[in-house]
């Protein structure tokens with residue numbers, strides 16, 4: 001969580017559009033202004049004249065000429081509600097991109113990558129898949145309802161497993177951690193975990209108990 005103190009003109013970005021995906025989740029697209037980034041990094045975002053800002057993973061790809069973030073409006077939240085009200089032409093304040101939750105070139109080229117996400121924790125993985133078309137990956141996405149399978153049609157069918165807890169319309173009924181309990185992990189893969197901290201802790205324990213080495217596990221906790 002951050003407070004914005006000194007805003008410079010270079011840190012201001014214009015909103016292009018907001019795309020509602022579910023009642024609570026939306027994709028906010030804004031100008032890139034030539035900023036570079038590596039898929040998996042996050043930015044710190046807030047409204048121009050507001051004092052609050054929060055971290056958001058970049059959802060768009062490295063080659064897109066805009067930035068996108070995927071946000072879920074949090075009940076009684078501050079920034080996730082403020083961003084949802086924005087319309088084309090509004091001005092955002094952004095710090096970054098920053099962070100080291102990224103894929104080394106060797107991993108992109110030679111390794112199998114298992115992505116494990118809950119909710120909007122899918123954001124950095126969408127950016128990676130979009131940026132590196134040659135990537136050998138499997139994406140496990142844990143949500144409550146099947147309608148929260150954000151932009152599912154962008155992933156190859158056989159590379160995306162939707163785990164749902166509140167309905168049975170996903171590919172697997174249960175949490176992503178239940179899925180991991182029932183499946184033998186690939187011992188040579190690199191594992192990237194993103195989303196809520198409890199899932200990350202539980203998945204870490206399950207995978208290491210099943211023989212995956214801690215150095216094969218990479219994590220980004222949202223809350």
Ligand SMILES: Cc1cc2nc3c(=O)[nH]c(=O)nc-3n(C[C@H](O)[C@H](O)[C@H](O)COP(=O)(O)OP(=O)(O)OC[C@H]3O[C@@H](n4cnc5c(N)ncnc54)[C@H](O)[C@@H]3O)c2cc1C
Nearest residue numbers: 054055056057070071072074077078079080120123222223
């Ligand atoms: C590195 C990083 C990247 C992040 N990337 C994203 C992203 O891509 N998309 C995104 O939507 N969020 C992301 N977050 C979370 C985001 O920074 C905010 O915490 C979130 O938007 C809530 O902010 P708020 O001001 O609306 O609520 P606040 O007033 O800050 O928080 C209200 C409460 O909601 C909890 N909370 C935060 N996020 C969630 C959630 N998703 N579901 C349920 N409870 C939650 C908080 O722990 C807190 O208790 C990221 C966090 C980090 C650290």
